[in-house]
Amino acid sequence: xxxxxxxxxxxxxxxxxxxxxxxxxxxxxxxxxxxxxxxxxxxxxxxxxxxxxxxxxxxxxxxxxxxxxxxxxxxxxxxxxxxxxxxxxxxxxxxxxxxxxxxxxxxxxxxx
Amino acid sequence: xxxxxxxxxxxxxxxxxxxxxxxxxxxxxxxxxxxxxxxxxxxxxxxxxxxxxxxxxxxxxxxxxxxxxxxxxxxxxxxxxxxxxxxxxxxxxxxxxxxxxxxxxxxxxxxxxxxxxx
Numbered sequence: 001x002x003x004x005x006x007x008x009x010x011x012x013x014x015x016x017x018x019x020x021x022x023x024x025x026x027x028x029x030x031x032x033x034x035x036x037x038x039x040x041x042x043x044x045x046x047x048x049x050x051x052x053x054x055x056x057x058x059x060x061x062x063x064x065x066x067x068x069x070x071x072x073x074x075x076x077x078x079x080x081x082x083x084x085x086x087x088x089x090x091x092x093x094x095x096x097x098x099x100x101x102x103x104x105x106x107x108x109x110x111x112x
Numbered sequence: 113x114x115x116x117x118x119x120x121x122x123x124x125x126x127x128x129x130x131x132x133x134x135x136x137x138x139x140x141x142x143x144x145x146x147x148x149x150x151x152x153x154x155x156x157x158x159x160x161x162x163x164x165x166x167x168x169x170x171x172x173x174x175x176x177x178x179x180x181x182x183x184x185x186x187x188x189x190x191x192x193x194x195x196x197x198x199x200x201x202x203x204x205x206x207x208x209x210x211x212x213x214x215x216x217x218x219x220x221x222x223x224x225x226x227x228x229x230x
Contacts, residue, residue: 036219043116043203043221044155087154091217098207099145099168100219102154 004088009107012078020073020106022088027068032091034100035062035073037084044087044102047073083110116222118204124228125194132190133225137206144187145219146179147203148172155203161187162209194229201226 005023012018024033035047048055048062050071055062061074075082087105117136125131137144142163147155158177160168163184173179176194181187191198205219 041223043205043224044219045221046218049218085154098143098162098217099157099160101157102147104152104154 004090004103006086006088006103006106008104009109011109011111013111014080015077018075018078018082018108018110020075020086020088020108021070022072023070024088024090025069027090028092030093032093033062033064033068033071034089034091035060036087036089036100036102038087038105039081039084047086049091078108078110080110080112083108116204116206116220118202118222118225120225121223122226122228124230126230127196128193130190130192131194131227132188133202133204133227135187135189135204135206135222137186137204138208138220139185141206141208141220142184143207143209143217144181145205145207146187146189147205147221149201149203149224150199158189191227194227196229199227199229 032049032051034049036044037047038044048057048060050062050064063072085105085107087102089100119134123131144161146158148158149155157170158173159179161181164181176192179189201224203221203224205221207217207219
């Protein structure tokens with residue numbers, strides 16, 4: 001399974017943007033980049049995914065480097081409810097590769 | 113649809129006892145996954161079903177663990193002769209293969225079943 005590297009923890013202030021980095025230097029051409037987050041006492045929830053182009057949805061934006069060896073999840077205006085562990089996961093688009101392989105993620109703390 | 117439902121939410125048992133967890137996935141999802149998560153770690157994959165067929169099992173799933181999805185709907189995860197090392201959160205997720213080629217195949221997780229083995 002392709003590996004991702006994320007900082008163990010990050011801290012930001014409420015109502016400020018947050019940029020969560022992820023390195024995936026061994027990414028292959030058919031790997032999608034997925035982000036999930038896990039709020040306290042809950043299961044992980046899907047945030048966003050992309051392949052090559054930057055992506056936006058109501059929760060966040062995903063900026064993907066041109067060489068695809070890194071990506072950044074952007075929370076445009078953090079709230080206290082965004083405090084969670086954020087996981088960056090590579091998901092191969094090949095037959096049989098159904099599971100998600102989680103790392104340890106980045107624990108995001110939001111200060112009021 | 114209320115999402116993925118897991119029961120019980122909490123289970124405390126004595127070492128050596130058997131426990132069973134149930135997962136009710138989103139009704140139109142044909143794929144179901146079990147994960148285990150210990151404190152401070154990311155979820156670890158245990159097993160995966162497509163409909164009623166168990167297609168992949170992790171090495172983590174020892175012979176004391178068995179998972180079933182008899183009619184391709186709900187699933188059960190049974191742990192026999194529990195050990196203290198089995199204490200963890202057991203997470204269930206489901207997904208549809210409808211968006212497979214778009215790279216989505218988003219997993220929807222339940223809130224988990226927390227097991228404490230004394």
